[in-house]
Amino acid sequence: MPNDKFATAITCIDGRVQQPIMDWVKLNVNVHHVDLVTEPGPDKVLSQESTYVVDEIIRKVSFSIRHHHSNVVAVSGHHDCAANPATRAEHVEQIQEAVQVLLSYRLNARILGLWLNEWQSVELVCDTREKSMPTSVW
Numbered sequence: 827m828p829n830d831k832f833a834t835a836i837t838c839i840d841g842r843v844q845q846p847i848m849d850w851v852k853l854n855v856n857v858h859h860v861d862l863v864t865e866p867g868p869d870k871v872l873s874q875e876s877t878y879v880v881d882e883i884i885r886k887v888s889f890s891i892r893h894h895h896s897n898v899v900a901v902s903g904h905h906d907c908a909a910n911p912a913t914r915a916e917h918v919e920q921i922q923e924a925v926q927v928l929l930s931y932r933l934n935a936r937i938l939g940l941w942l943n944e945w946q947s948v949e950l951v952c953d954t955r956e957k958s959m960p961t962s963v964w
């Protein structure tokens with residue numbers, strides 16, 4: 827484990843979401859493991875609430891960064907979310923706002939915004955490593 831590389835993914839608790847997000851992050855960020863922080867509708871929670879729930883998400887992400895040296899954090903939204911029954915466009919906006927919220931915590935990590943579409947395919951919404959952040963795929 828000393829040479830293993832980690833990333834962190836903030837995903838919905840929906841079991842359909844976690845594996846596709848983890849697989850995409852492992853492949854596209856070149857890490858061995860993905861620590862999961864789950865919350866119903868995390869894109870909405872992070873973009874619209876300044877509450878205990880956000881503090882708990884940040885606490886868990888910080889733990890991953892501190893103990894597993896994760897230097898990439900992905901926040902995602904997904905199609906057919908029971909906790910956040912928004913349109914695709916609304917989700918994309920919330921994902922972009924959630925990325926900005928995460929940036930405000932100065933986590934010292936690259937932040938990705940991901941969308942899991944109706945075909946269980948992950949799309950990159952934004953990446954703080956890109957100069958034109960947020961970058962939309964549409």
